[in-house]
Amino acid sequence: MDALIVGGGIMGLLTARELRRLGMQVTLLERDRPGRQASWASAGILAETLRHSPNAVDALREYGQRLFPTLVAELREETGLDVDYVENGTLIPALDDTQAAELERETRTLQALGSPCEFVTGAALREAEPALGPRVVAARLAPGGNVENRRLVRALELANLRNGVQIENGVQVIGLLRQGDAVVGVRTQAGDRFAPLVVLAAGSWSGQIAGADPPIPVVPQRGQILALWPGAHGPRRVVLTPGDPYLVPRRDGRLIVGATRELVGYDASLTAGGLAWLLSSAIELVPGLAEAPVIEQWVGFRPLSADGVPLIGPAALRGLYYITGHGPTGIAPAPASVKLLVALIEGVPPPLPVAPYDPLRFRAAAGTTD
């Protein structure tokens, strides 16, 4: 093997696909089945964030979103699967006059920066989104959309299998194997695996792999999320409210309502308070949803890094790389994160400045400075 990938979420699956395309022999080790954790639980929103701030997370997300149409087309070619990518736009609502004034100011700033967004009120707002209730007094309309992330990870798994990536399901990685200052493989519950390149992509569990230097400061953030069948009562666009929840109309007619953000470890409970908040907030925005059947509810764990910025790039051991810690925004930036990682592995100029994502920024904090 040339490369071992630890974890079969969107990060591990996309990394495996890219490395295989470079001609490497790649094995992906997944302790369960690929694409069943955060990447499955996600709402799959690919849209502008609420506030425009040219920070490192936004830069990755914006570049990742630009790569999506090509990725979707390639996956359809490789697997025959359609991942329900849809560009149906984003709506950011204002719920009172103060919010409306702020949103209008922000929209003017975005327009001046070249963003194709518009501020709407009154008849224009009702015409754009007839389902919105009277609480919504104004909104910004912007480009954006969503992808059916469950189909996306399935398509990536299939593409990898067809392209010759070995996927070992049910294999939990416990620690790293090293020789001097280099990684030489991983220890798993099913025996040792050897390769000169190891990529840790274990989502919110990334910090549990023994021997990783620097230690990975990632914790799980629980998200409770559900799906409704809105019929004619749903919004046409992705609706993003400041402080959540959001509404995501899928191409197949479902409406995703997400999500809580809770630091409760790996407790996978759906709570009365969490679900009540999601449903009452959704109905406040779109009153017709009160009649909508609830068709599914689930929980996922976002891999939240200590400073909110992903860890992408080489670690302290030669041959060891991280791609983790994407938190609440990990589907949209994924193609960009992986391009960045693979450029660093190949030693070619990366498409974005890499410093903000450097895993070694946590090394000094952990007290290991050599």
Ligand SMILES: Cc1cc2nc3c(=O)[nH]c(=O)nc-3n(C[C@H](O)[C@H](O)[C@H](O)COP(=O)(O)OP(=O)(O)OC[C@H]3O[C@@H](n4cnc5c(N)ncnc54)[C@H](O)[C@@H]3O)c2cc1C
């Ligand atoms: C409710 C919710 C809504 C979200 N909505 C959005 C959204 O709208 N837009 C967006 O861009 N992002 C969203 N996100 C965030 C996004 O889903 C995540 O950031 C992203 O999926 C993380 O991918 P990952 O591959 O790092 O982790 P995961 O998908 O969790 O994958 C990690 C994998 O590693 C495996 N693994 C763990 N430990 C080991 C081990 N020791 N050995 C072997 N395998 C191991 C796990 O089983 C898992 O399959 C949301 C997340 C949640 C939970």
